[in-house]
Amino acid sequence: MLDLEDRLDELNQLGLHQRMRMVSGPQGPRVVLDGRPVLLLCSGNALGLADHPRVRQAAADAAMRWGVGAGAARVSSGTMTLHRRLEERLAAFTGQRAALLFGSGALANLGVIPALARRGEVVLHDELSHCSIVDGCRLSGADVVAYRHGDADHLAWALRQCDGRAALIATDGMFGMDGDVAPLGDIVALARRFDARLLVDEAHALGALGPGGRGAVAEAGLEGEVDVVTGTLAKALGSYGGFASCDHVTARFLVHSARTLLHSTALPPVAAAAAMAALELLEEQPRRVEKLRANAESLREELAREGFEVSGAAAHVVPLVVGDSELAARIVDVALEAGVFAEAIRPPVVPEGTARIRLAVMASHTRAELREVATVLGRAALKCGFRPGAGVPVAAAHQVFDGLAEAA
Ligand SMILES: *Cc1c(COP(=O)(O)O)cnc(C)c1O
Numbered sequence: 526m527l528d529l530e531d532r533l534d535e536l537n538q539l540g541l542h543q544r545m546r547m548v549s550g551p552q553g554p555r556v557v558l559d560g561r562p563v564l565l566l567c568s569g570n571a572l573g574l575a576d577h578p579r580v581r582q583a584a585a586d587a588a589m590r591w592g593v594g595a596g597a598a599r600v601s602s603g604t605m606t607l608h609r610r611l612e613e614r615l616a617a618f619t620g621q622r623a624a625l626l627f628g629s630g631a632l633a634n635l636g637v638i639p640a641l642a643r644r645g646e647v648v649l650h651d652e653l654s655h656c657s658i659v660d661g662c663r664l665s666g667a668d669v670v671a672y673r674h675g676d677a678d679h680l681a682w683a684l685r686q687c688d689g690r691a692a693l694i695a696t697d698g699m700f701g702m703d704g705d706v707a708p709l710g711d712i713v714a715l716a717r718r719f720d721a722r723l724l725v726d727e728a729h730a731l732g733a734l735g736p737g738g739r740g741a742v743a744e745a746g747l748e749g750e751v752d753v754v755t756g757t758l759a760k761a762l763g764s765y766g767g768f769a770s771c772d773h774v775t776a777r778f779l780v781h782s783a784r785t786l787l788h789s790t791a792l793p794p795v796a797a798a799a800a801m802a803a804l805e806l807l808e809e810q811p812r813r814v815e816k817l818r819a820n821a822e823s824l825r826e827e828l829a830r831e832g833f834e835v836s837g838a839a840a841h842v843v844p845l846v847v848g849d850s851e852l853a854a855r856i857v858d859v860a861l862e863a864g865v866f867a868e869a870i871r872p873p874v875v876p877e878g879t880a881r882i883r884l885a886v887m888a889s890h891t892r893a894e895l896r897e898v899a900t901v902l903g904r905a906a907l908k909c910g911f912r913p914g915a916g917v918p919v920a921a922a923h924q925v926f927d928g929l930a931e932a933a
Pocket residue numbers: 629630631632655657697701726727728729756757758759760766767
């Protein structure tokens with residue numbers, strides 16, 4: 526039997542240990558961490574809606590009106606008018622005809638992908654897709670192809686190898702670890718040419734990219750050109766839950782075949798009502814999305830001033846690739862001592878040799894706070910013997926991954 530303590534020691538030595546830190550209070554730009562106030566740079570609450578008074582009030586009202594839990598799966602007694610209204614709204618927001626709520630964004634991918642692909646067929650996903658896409662592909666029983674990150678030519682090559690077998694392409698719209706965007710125009714064209722289905726996961730892009738924060742698909746002008754959009758209610762929308770939006774037939778099919786929808790309790794009405802209020806706020810006040818973009822831009826500028834290599838993507842996720850896992854973890858620890866709470870992202874979440882400090886900007890950060898973040902990180906890097914600018918830029922980090930994939 527595998528000795529779990531040995532395995533934990535091994536992970537520790539590799540700098541891959543995880544810990545769960547205790548945050549008190551809501552996910553604002555500053556939080557109290559282990560009793561000390563710090564600037565928060567690792568929350569998905571990008572638009573500040575998780576702690577918005579109107580969203581909180583909507584959740585409180587829903588709890589009083591409908592109770593806390595939904596009580597049953599959607600296909601049993603768990604569907605409430607609230608779920609249906611939110612689905613209609615999400616469908617419209619993502620430019621689709623219908624939508625289905627799931628327990629979370631991960632559960633949406635884990636339910637939808639296996640429903641749309643099966644043994645004997647092929648699923649193709651970007652090699653840096655979210656874990657729930659990768660796991661959904663594995664669960665499907667179809668042959669799985671991981672095409673090179675953002676590489677439409679490699680995807681085209683892989684589709685040609687399918688020899689006309691039914692194919693499903695799955696990709697993140699915006700990638701959560703690098704903040705870059707999939708080449709959706711090319712992917713849509715390939716899906717058409719090869720008669721493949723296309724799923725785009727907009728978890729990170731909703732509220733951040735596109736007109737009014739409608740996502741990467743909308744930003745590329747491709748609304749209605751993607752078969753299924755999946756997403757989460759837990760990041761920019763500040764609540765909890767996930768969804769898939771698509772046409773009516775696909776939605777009806779998913780009700781019969783997505784196992785994470787069939788065999789799991791419906792979203793709590795509290796979470797649905799909060800997401801609905803957040804979506805309303807987002808539609809009423811698109812300036813939040815602009816503020817997020819402007820903040821991302823300022824943080825990039827400040828970091829560049831400190832000498833860091835910052836990728837060109839305009840999104841609110843800013844990766845600083847350090848390379849070594851242990852070094853990334855040390856820099857993050859030193860930064861935390863100085864009051865900046867950022868996250869070290871290490872393998873297996875990112876490819877070997879591309880450990881990074883990942884900064885998630887929020888619309889609610891001030892410019893002065895973002896300047897402080899850059900200064901603190903610059904000092905922390907130097908203190909740990911890492912010269913900002915000596916890091917691996919994201920594009921080069923991907924080549925490292927390609928090399929490893931080919932060597933394997
Ligand atoms: C966060 C995320 C998910 C998971 O969403 P949850 O609602 O937290 O389960 C799925 N896909 C992508 C691309 C994500 O970034």
